[in-house]
Amino acid sequence: MATIRVQEDVFDPQAEQVALTAGRADIGGVAAFTGLCRADDGLAALVLEHYPGMTERALAEIAAEAERRWPLTGCTVIHRVGRILPGEPIVLVMTASAHRQAALESCAFLIDWLKTRAPFWKREEFPDGTGRWVEARAEDDAAAERWRSP
Incomplete structure (x- = not known):
């Protein structure tokens, strides 16, 4: 069973x-991806919003799909919400398996699906007080x- 957390606090990938x-x-083998807040275009902060309860359920469903597809012995998904500063971690996806290929593939699957299927809304804040909502990207x-399952 995966560990799923949605939190405002910064996390420590090594401790996880x-x-x-x-x-x-x-x-x-353990595969991990840590997504960090970039300072693109002079970004002051990234604000992530979500619906409590709905978000955790969606993350759990995505993790359960990874556990169905690969022989995982562990899975951790942590996603931050609230105001995140450049350089701070946003998301951690970590998978463990007896063999590296399952860990690597499932980790890639999880972050790809989280980017497109997890209910988060992102707003960029700039030093001058302006902001803008982040649109979905075709690359994601x-x-x-x-x-996609065949």
Whole structure:
């Protein structure tokens, strides 16, 4: 069963890996992706909004799909909400399996599907007080499409 968290607080990827693998001799590989807030176009902050309850359910469903597709021995998905500053982590996806290929593929699947199927709304804030909503990107949709079930 995957660990799913939606939180405002910054997380520590190394501590999360220790928690995922502690006492587990059946894990042969861990794959991880940590998404960070970039300072594109002079960005001051990124604000992520969500619907509590609905978001956690969606993340759990996406993680469950990864667990159906690959022989995972562990899975962690952490996504931040609220105001996030450049350089801070936004999302962590970590998968563990007896073999590297399952860990690597499932990690890529999870981040691709999270980008397109998780109910988050992003607003960029700039130093002058202006802001704009972030639109969905065609590249993210194309990345997620490669995992579509036949």
